[in-house]
Amino acid sequence: MQITMNKRFEFKDLPDMKEIRSQIDKIAAQTTIGETLFFKKHGVTSEGEFKLKAIKEGFISKHSHIGWNSWDETAKNVEYIYNELERRGSYITRMGFICDWIMGVPEEYRSKLQPGTGLILKNPDEWKAIGQIAPVQPHMSDHMIGCPNALENARLALEAGVTSIGNVSHYFTYEYPGIELERERTINSLLAFGLMGKFEGTIVHSNLDDGYGNQFHDLANLAGWTMIERYLVEELLGASMTFSYGNLFSDPISRIVFNMVCDATNTKGTPGTMTFGNTIDYGLDFARNYGALCNFSLADAICQRHKPTGHAVASVPVSEACRIPTPEEIIEGHLCVDVMIEKSKFLEPFIDWSKVEAERDILLACGRVFFERVMSGLEDLGVDTQHPGEVFAALKAIGAEQLERNFGVGKKEKTAIRGREPVKPTDIIKTLQTKHQKVFAGVGNVERELEGTKVVIGSTDIHDYGKEMLKSICNTAGAHVFDLGTYVTAEEIIENLLETESKVVMISTYNGIALSFAKELTSLLQENGMDDVVVMMGGLINENIDGSQLAVDVTSEVKSLGIICDNRMEEIVPIIKQVYAGEHEQ
Known part of the structure; x- marks a missing residue:
């Protein structure tokens, strides 16, 4: 077993669990x-209580995520959506309220981060x-x-009546560049999970797609990962948790199978949040x-018809x-989903559920092997597996790739990406392979x-699919690629350029800071005499400008800084060739 641990702090120095x-x-x-x-409307004291009643009555919940950056705009739109749907x-x-990333750090550190496009709650x-706008239950996870x-977020959310809060998976993947509070993050997360466990009906939420779920290549290992998170949050910290997934599940049957996998280990009977x-x-298009x-919402509705878990069916607007x-x-998305929910009752009886259950059982069996291998491996590394803080920190220090390479359940194969053939490849891997071919x-x-x-290359946030595609093209073409990963800062790029003498930078961005990031990067390039470096930016090139309530497209402004942002993969290789041949015009 060859494992390199990227420790951010000495987790052996964490407070003992008695103190926690x-x-x-x-x-x-x-x-x-x-x-x-x-x-008040439904006569309950938590969303969990409502969901359990809904399951008995055969009622399928519905969900939307919203992300307007001002409170006034958020309140106005929530009320409008609720009333118009009625x-x-x-x-x-x-409704899931998408909070801005600056909400993830204490108040005194927020000036160090560029605000994105999410909601920023500015006062008590x-x-x-947040729960007094309309009779729709708020969910908070980002x-x-x-x-x-x-801890502060959990306490304020609970006092506002928010009883489903996430996101466990964010501990492993979400970063705040320039702010190093990893020890505090670990302690505060343990306190937050434990606090929620003190109240009946609260649900600790984990969106797997935001964590290692989008980094594992094998669904069997992801099944085992759910067992690890559940062990930490439920067995060691006494809370009740549920898993969300779906962003990265294209195959409708895989969505149903994975829901049943999560349900099989849900010994507390905690209702789900949403899919x-x-x-x-x-x-x-x-x-x-x-x-x-229609594809994913119909599958999710069929799943709730057959084995209701309380997961709400999410409507994702086509834009x-x-x-x-x-x-x-x-609103249009919800009206579409209504039809899928209605028609699901006709399709559910014709699904061959024995095949679905057989797929579930394979993932469960393999997942248990992954769980045991990881926990045994942690013990071999000297990690106290009875201390959730040590386990959280160690798993993050190891990372998804090393976990899968060393403890994965797939057959060992030298030619496989991570040295193992997946038992069942994740949909994101299959989709990326298809897009890769196109x-x-x-x-x-x-x-x-x-x-x-x-x-x-690098990404300004957790979304790195575009980055991985660029990396694949450049590697195939024989370029030496320096991958800075996710949550890259302009300073890190400059440092790497100085060290490697690279002439091309490619940035993927989806978190609404495109123009600010572009300005900072181009300014630093000029300060360091790197006017000959060519920058390409792709993804979602938008930002809130001059106090605007919605992020607007800033492509033209970014282009005016001399940055290429045409989002055309086929142009990548010719541009890089021109740069190194001295033929590219800035």
């Missing part, structure tokens, strides 16, 4: 669960009002728990996106891939075209 639990008890004694309009004979049960009154500000929409099938919306959706687009069909034969060239 004592703090949890003190905080819980000072915390009260608020009452939302949704609770008027049109539809409904919405819950805005927190308390930059809540699993981040440096986890996310499959956004990897979304593109710029809205008509095709409607097909993807999601290119900009922040409008309230009207959110891109290379357009690019043509580029083998050895970029030999002798150096390229720096």
